[in-house]
Each structure stands twice: as structure tokens, then as C-alpha cells.
Amino acid sequence: MGMMAMTARSQARIGIRGGLNLANVTTDKDGNTDNSHLLPSFNAGVFADLPLADELALQPGILLNGKGSKVNIRSGALNTDMDIRMNPLYLEVPVNFVGKIPISADGDTRLLLGAGPYAAFGIGGNVRTKGTFLGGDVDEKSSIEWDDDTPFSNDDRNQGWNKLKRFDYGANLMAGFQFDNVGITANYGLGLANIHSGSDNDNSEWKSRNRVWSISLNYLFDD
Template sequence: MKKLIVGLAFAGSLLAHAQEKTKSASPVTFGVKAGLNVSNLTQSEGFYEGDQKMKAGFNAGIFVNIPVAEKLSIQPEVVFNQLGSKTELQYETFFNSNSYSWEYNYKTSLNYLSVPVMVQYNILPQLFVEAGPEFGFLLGGREKGDVTTSGNTMAKEKISFSNKINTEFYHKFNFGIGIGAGYYFTKNIAATARFTAGITNIYKYKTENAIRNNVFQVGLAYRFK
């Protein structure tokens, strides 16, 4: 992950250098962005197993803004995106009049290389709204948390775990639709917000009631201009 972040920063510096060489001849601008993700996994129908809660993560990447009309532009991005959710799950069984329970509390972190392609419209010179598709490619992930076992004939025990996800159970490709807005409060720096709703099922073998990524993002963007 550290290598990926360093790579994105290096790519951003290269884009800045390229922008300095071409800014007199082209209205295209380049930039870098980073921010906070608040994500969740939702099910198309019914309830996803357990109690799903929002999980914090982060995003960081680069973008290029390409004007196509006076107030309209297209902004492709390449972003490291940390998605997933928190899960609280409880099982209880009875055997020979004895009760046994298992309580799971864990986070699922899913790391994607995302490629949003936003169409932006400038309501004001500093204020824009945007919408467009996002294409994601799964890099890996981890489940981290604990399980607590108890029963009327056994002592309460808590065990922590941290495991990489088995990517064989996940689709490598993820597709979503994003909508958002941003405001450049200086010539170079903008505050941004975006919600991306997942369209595709993240699991290979769950064909009914698809599980989808959803994420709300806030952050800062810096354009080299």
C-alpha cells in the first residue's frame, strides 16, 4: 500500500511537470486528490447477514480535467479506494438444555484501484456538480476483528483475528455510479464531496440478493494551474 501511495505521488509530480510545459497551449489541467471514505456493503433485497455499519477508509489519486464546452468538462481519475464495512453478528444454539453463543465484530476492508470518469458542470466559476461511472479493480483486502464465545457450561472467551480476504470469492471488477460536487476556494485547492452507489455484485457465488459497495467521500483536490 505504501508503494502504491508513493507511486501516485510520483505520478502526480510528473503530471504537474507536464502541465507546466503545456499550460500555455492547452486548457487541460492535472491534479491530485485525497480524502476520507465512509463505506458500507448493502444487499439488493432483504438484509445482509449481520448488522452492517459504516466503516472509515481513505482515498488518494490523480486526475485530469478536460474542458469540452464553456461550463462543461470531463474528469477521468485514477484513485486508490478503501471500501468495505463493519459487521456485528451473533449466533445462539441449544444442546441438551445448554445454550451456546458466538458474537462476531469485525471490519472488512476492500482495496480497489478505481477509475471514475466524471462529467462536471460549473454552476459558478468556483462551484461544480458532477456525475458519471466508476470502474473498480480489486487489489485485495482484509478482515480484522474478534469473536466471543460463551455458554452456561463454558467460560467466556474472546479471540482476535486478522486475515487477508480470499479474492477467489470476489469479482475482480466493480462498477458504480457517482454524483458529487466541489468548490475551489482558491485557484488551486477545492473541497469535494461524492457519493458512489455500487451496481455490480462484489461476490462471485452469491447470485441472489447481490452485495454492493456504497461509499460517501469527502476530501481535497489540488490542481496544477
């Protein structure tokens, strides 16, 4: 029986995951963020669990990942109080190396620690503006505008300060627990690309990079 359980754990499996994101965008070159700008969003997708050793696996995946931030513009003199929520949606491909440390006698409960790169492609999203401007009510919603950028290039067509670069990339750090087929993980996505169109990655003082905290439930299907 023990040999059968070990063999099952050593086989590749497919899983699904989904959960809550708390997204933000950096506000300066040093990578700082403002906690008041945290924007709730979601993550959902599929992943593979490819064992490399008894306590190590490679987990590539494909996710729908909501990112962005919110900003409040307030001025008593101008009688203005507006919330602006920018919520871009990305198709993201993470590739994490995940250590699985047994913490139960049967090995079915494991501590998960992982890290790896990700690449993402903007596919949609919206900007919502709501509140008062110069005393008048404002409630507007529009689609995210993307430029026609290519990765690692500053010579993009169709740039504009009101647009986002379509490509994002960065690194993930994750930790969690796996209880047989069911797991719960916390993940931090550290964006490395400047997502603000109209500025480059090296010289601009304006460094807008995605920062995303996530908590997700996952389920691994048996073979």
C-alpha cells in the same frame, strides 16, 4: 489580464485528491443498507481536468479506494460479541462530467456538480475479526480472497462464498466547491455489480453491492 485568466482556465490540468470514505455494502435485492455497518476508509489518487466548455469539464482519474463494511455478531446465549470488518481495496477509474458554476465575480470560486461511471479492480484488503466467541477472545486478521471472475460473467472460476468478485462498476454523483486551485467535494459511489462471489448478478436473493460516501480535498496544478 481577464483574457489570460480565461485562457488558463480553458487548459487541461492535472490534480491530486484524497480524503475520507464511509463505506457500506447492501444487504438485500432492494439495495438497502444498515447504517450501523458503515466502515471508515480512504480515497487517494490523481485526476485530469479536461475542459469541454467554460463551465463543463471531463475528469477521468485513477484512485486507490477503500470500500467494505462492518458487522457485529452478538449473542448473549452463546456469550459471543464479535466485530467483523471487511475492507477491500480497489484500483478505481472514475470518469466524471463536472459542471463548474461561477459563484464569485472573478470566476475563481465555483460550485461543482458532476456525475459519471466508474470501473474498479480489487487489488487487496483484509478482514479483521475481533471480540469474544463462546467466551473466548478472538483477534484475527486475514487477506481478502478474490475469485477469478471477469466482468458481466457468471461462469467464473474459483468461486466461493468466502470470496469477493474482483471487478466492480457503478456510478458516481458528486458536488463541491473549487476555490481557484483548491477544491472540496462530496461523492456518492453507487455500485451496480454484485460483489459477492458464489452468486450471480441476476437471480440471487443475495445482492451485495458497494455503497461509498466520500469527502475529498483536491489540488489542481497550474500549467
